Amino acid sequence: MTTVAGADAVGVAHTRIEGRDKVTGAARYAAEIPFAELVHGWLVLSTVTRGRVRTIGDEAVLGMPGVLAVLHHGNAPRVRDDVVGALGRPDPIIEVFQHDRVPHAGWPVALVVAETSEQAREAADALVVEYDREPHDIAFRADHDGARPVQDDEVAKGDLEAQLAASEAVVDATYTTPEQHHSAMEPHAVTVCWDGGRLEVFDSNQGSKWIADDLAHLFSLDPSAVHVRSEHVGGAFGSKGLRSHHVAAVMAATELHRPVRISLTRRQVFAITGYRSPTTQRVRLGADAGGRLRAFGHDNLNLTSTLREFVEGSAGFGRTMYASDAHHSVNRVLPLDVPTPTWMRAPGEAPGSFAVESALDELAEKLGIDPIELRVRNEPAVGPVSGLPFSSRNLLGCFEEGARRFGWAGRDPRPRVRREGRWLIGTGVAAASFQAGAAPTTASATAETDGTFTVKVTAADVGTGARTALTLIAAEALEVAPDRVRVRIADSDFGHAWVAGGSMGTRSWGWAVSVAARQLRERLALFGSDLPKDGVTATADTADLIAALAQKERHAFGAQFAEAAVDVTTGEVRVRRMLGVFAAGRIINPLTARSQLVGGMTWGLSMALHEEAVRDDAFGEHIGADFAGYHFAANADVGEIEADWIDDPDPDDPVGIKGIGEIGIVGAAAAIASAVWHATGVRHRELPIRPDRVLLAEAARTDA
Structure with a gap:
């Protein structure tokens, strides 16, 4: 990176710090990190939309070449069902292999583990699963009698109907959007090692601490016993939170005491990692002859699963956009026999x-x-x-x-x-x-004895350039050139941090980094040129600062x-x-x-x-x-x-x-x-x- 004065670091165009590693292949993603004695897992997904698993023919495939285990609801370790993480309750699909119910197509019913990925896939394809089918309903319709308003998500001001009636011009139209998928370049993948009572997880995610805390709770482990790293991520867009393949890989690793890798196929990504719900939206606008809005109405309907209510809050968009005498907006959901949508x-x-x-x-x-x-x-x-x-x-x-x-x-x-x-x-x-928005985050900044600086924050660079942006923010706060700053990210051991989501990532991380860097600069003034051999470190937690923001x-x-x-x-x-x-x-x-x-x-x-x-x-x-x-x-x-x-x-x-x-x-x-x-x-x-x-x-x- 070109040396630039610290005061000029922010606002000056910089190529990505890890850019060369990515284009040369030196950057290792979750499915590329080498491990000794690595084995591979392959998920088996349901072929019925709703029902129960009657039998799983695991004995037939256990004799196939390389096959080490077949996990399913009859033999898998038990996990907790009360996880509430940084973004609320996860999709219950993470409670994998806990029962015989199939609530939607693509539900994980088994994991085949083998010495090679090819052996695991062949055995998974050969595994015979028999089901008791039940009737299902996946029809997303505005007139479906199962639709219901989202609790506490209806906003009303003034008399909408009266203002519409008094308007010179009225628009009353329905707009629809279809189901859409994240389609990141890098499919979801995770590698898990169980070593000395500690989980080591190498993952593609949007927040390593988020994943670590949820896994610790799910498996009743002390948080210090779970270490998650996710240095390079090939796109996420909302889909790379805790998913069923994480849980299945942890189960297999703790059972076999060998590193286990699960890499999802593109079709599996479509089936079990979330999507944007389709929407049906009725918008009613009324205005006087001069164009001033008298009425603003927005009724949004999205589908959700029968497992967890997910709201695609489209009716919230207009609540901050345009002045009107009357406003009514509401988000509604329709539970169906489909996978749970997610943020996109x-x-x-x-x-x-x-x-x-x-x-x-x-x-x-x-x-x-x-x-x-x-x-x-x-x-x-x-x-x-x-x-x-x-x-x-x-x-x-x-x-x-x-x-x-x-x-x-x-x-x-x-x-x-x-x-x-x-x-x-x-x-x-x-x-x-x-x-x-901004969310509480911790960060540390260390002045090294060689004149460089190390910044640690559990940020996630999902392809956005966050690692580079944080380097520039630190350099500005430290008043040094960016090439003297090394930012380390995506390691759950670095402490609590917001995830890469909601357009809040760099803002939340950058706030903590700038505070830590400024505090370090103040501490360094006390040391002069004689630093301890371990350097000088300052830490920051922005929880109180963010809580004090004016409304x-x-x-x-x-x-x-x-x-x-x-x-x-x-x-x-x-x-x-x-x-x-x-x-x-x-x-x-x-x-x-x-x-x-x-x-x-x-x-x-x-x-x-x-x-x-x-x-x-x-x-x-x-x-x-x-x-x-x-x-x-x-x-x-x-x-x-x-x-x-x-x-x-x-x-x-x-x-x-x-x-x-x-x-x-x-x-x-x-x-x-x-x-x-x-x-x-x-x-x-x-x-x-x-x-x-x-x-x-x-x-x-x-x-x-």
Whole structure:
């Protein structure tokens, strides 16, 4: 890394510290770390959607070459069923092999352990499991009588119905999004050693301390007896928490007293590591003739499993976005015989923004008001529902800068008027927002006798560049060049830390690192040049600092712009260019920050046009649970994408961070959908906007 003065470290573009190791293969991921006497486990998943396991033919496969054990509900170690971790109660799927019930397709029913991965897979394929089937229900419908409101997740202000009745213009529309999957480049994998009464776990996760604490509780171990490391992670997006393969690997390692590795296949990842629930969202907006919102209504429904209630809180998006006289928003869930959904990049905000921002565009059309101007006229001075002040809010600055750079002023607002050969061209815009939270974290900083500094924090770099950002934050606080700082992460022995999630990772870790580094600098002033042989260390715990934060609405904001070209004879949609301008706090490393924002916008494009997981109603399983059947944007699908930001440091954060990991996807699909409307004159309220849907919409428009 180039030597830069500490004061100039933050805000200067730096390549990733581990970048060379990753591209040369020197970086070892969870499934690549060598171990002596390593054995391999292979999960066997249920082939029925609901029922009970009648028999497991383990005796037949125990005689196969290399097979060492077959674990199932009849012989597996017992685990506790009362785990409540950092993010609440985990999915009960982690209580693996504890009973004979099958609550959904893909439920783990056995683990085959063998000397090689090939032997384990062959034996797993040969294992005969017989079931007593029961009727199942996986039908996600808005009119399903099993749907229920989420407790304490309904917000009401004013009389919505009265304000709708008094409005000059009303939009009442339903928007749907499908089941979507994380699709990280690195599938889930874990290697577990049981050595001298201590678990050594090498894993791909979003928080090593989180995993360590949950495993300790699950197996009734002292927390000090579980050590989890996860130095390199090839993507996560919300899916890499504690899962059934962790628990199964620990069971096998403690039974066999040999290192056990489980690597999931892509189809297994689809089945048992979570996903974004489909949603059905009704949005009702009412405005006066000048475009001022009188009514804002948002009713969101997502599915969940019968095991655990998971809420895709899409109705929360509008609660911080626009002022209105009356507001009613509610999240509802529908329990079905499906795996439990989980967090997925911008949970709630990604699908919620599609519905709300699409409805705003429809309202702008009805009123004859420019879509940006409509948002300007409904900009709130304080939180529209909470009444709390914003820590900072520069959404309008994002729209102003984005409109200038995108060329919005020259846009003809009429749909279906711009054509280039066989292509109809349209442009769209949407707002973006994501919460800016922080969570208690510990960190330490050590001044070494050779003039370097070591920082330890249980952060997780899931591909975001967090390791590099934390190095820059430490260098700034220590007032030294970044190449004098070594940041060690992803080791549960380093203490409590927030996970890589909720766009809170770097903010939470960076806060603790900056405090520890500043305290170290103060301590060093007492020592002069004579340091003890073990160096000088300062530690920090931000629990009290974060608890003292004033109550404010804390969010990052952004404006998304898109230009789409549509061929109505083939149904093809091409997004030619996208621009996102964000007010997302102080940017630590412009190089990796831009990569994160562009990545999120690319995901938004993929969400708008491609991604859709489908389950077979009769069998409850996915159709095409692989990268051939589940489509997302590839290189040829992605045109020009530009991401930038305006100055917007958080005044209450010592580093000024707000978080950027998720806001890039928010609003992107809505901007593209509005661009498709502007191109064709047809609204698409159902994602993805597939070619067949474009063709059907064109046929309906022609018939009308």
